Amino acid sequence: ETGVTQSPTHLIKTRGQQVTLRCSSQSGHNTVSWYQQALGQGPQFIFQYYREEENGRGNFPPRFSGLQFPNYSSELNVNALELDDSALYLCASSAGLAFRNEQFFGPGTRLTVL
Amino acid sequence: AQSVTQLDSHVSVSEGTPVLLRCNYSSSYSPSLFWYVQHPNKGLQLLLKYTSAATLVKGINGFEAEFKKSETSFHLTKPSAHMSDAAEYFCVVSEKGGSQGNLIFGKGTKLSVKP
Numbered sequence: 001e002t003g004v005t006q007s008p009t010h011l012i013k014t015r016g017q018q019v020t021l022r023c024s025s026q027s028g029h030n031t032v033s034w035y036q037q038a039l040g041q042g043p044q045f046i047f048q049y050y051r052e053e054e055n056g057r058g059n060f061p062p063r064f065s066g067l068q069f070p071n072y073s074s075e076l077n078v079n080a081l082e083l084d085d086s087a088l089y090l091c092a093s094s095a096g097l098a099f100r101n102e103q104f105f106g107p108g109t110r111l112t113v114l
Numbered sequence: 115a116q117s118v119t120q121l122d123s124h125v126s127v128s129e130g131t132p133v134l135l136r137c138n139y140s141s142s143y144s145p146s147l148f149w150y151v152q153h154p155n156k157g158l159q160l161l162l163k164y165t166s167a168a169t170l171v172k173g174i175n176g177f178e179a180e181f182k183k184s185e186t187s188f189h190l191t192k193p194s195a196h197m198s199d200a201a202e203y204f205c206v207v208s209e210k211g212g213s214q215g216n217l218i219f220g221k222g223t224k225l226s227v228k229p
Binding site: 003004033035040041042043044045048056058090092102103104105106107108 | 150155156157158159160163204216217218219220221222
């Protein structure tokens with residue numbers, strides 16, 4: 001059974017650019033959640049996708065957007081990058097909505113914005 | 115709104131001594147509570163979870179936590195620390211409702227284990 005994978009592992013962008021991060025969910029999981037973890041902080045919920053539809057969103061601006069594909073893999077897109085977007089971005093998958101279902105996390109993508 | 119407070123940002127213990135990582139939560143609903151561990155350059159791993167069954171929850175690697183509603187606490191303990199336990203630990207509450215179960219993380223407690 002393959003776990004959650006994310007790509008790329010590291011990324012450097014400049015302010016104002018756009019970035020796309022990718023996540024492959026664990027086999028059999030139909031729900032993907034994205035989190036932002038700033039240095040020294042706990043992860044913060046960005047949004048969740050369930051069966052290709054956004055199903056819940058945290059306190060992040062619209063320039064953070066996402067997609068989920070029929071195979072349940074997912075993308076996180078961030079437009080107009082700001083310095084504060086520098087963080088570790090974590091993807092987690094689960095078999096159903098995440099209230100009582102264990103979320104399995106990928107290793108993350110480290111984004112640096114210069 | 116739900117929230118989690120981890121009372122210590124850093125805990126240092128000696129190998130073989132007990133571990134106590136403290137967590138208090140605030141919740142309008144019956145919460146689900148979790149502890150996750152994050153080793154450097156590795157993904158978050160679930161240690162244990164409470165979902166309104168037994169109040170004493172046993173997890174992996176000898177960790178356990180007790181849900182105390184009267185104290186709104188969910189402290190993580192282990193009788194004897196091992197060097198491999200050194201990592202960042204996050205107490206987490208699951209928010210039921212509009213966000214359909216997204217996880218709300220505490221700020222983390224870094225556990226150091228001295229030989």
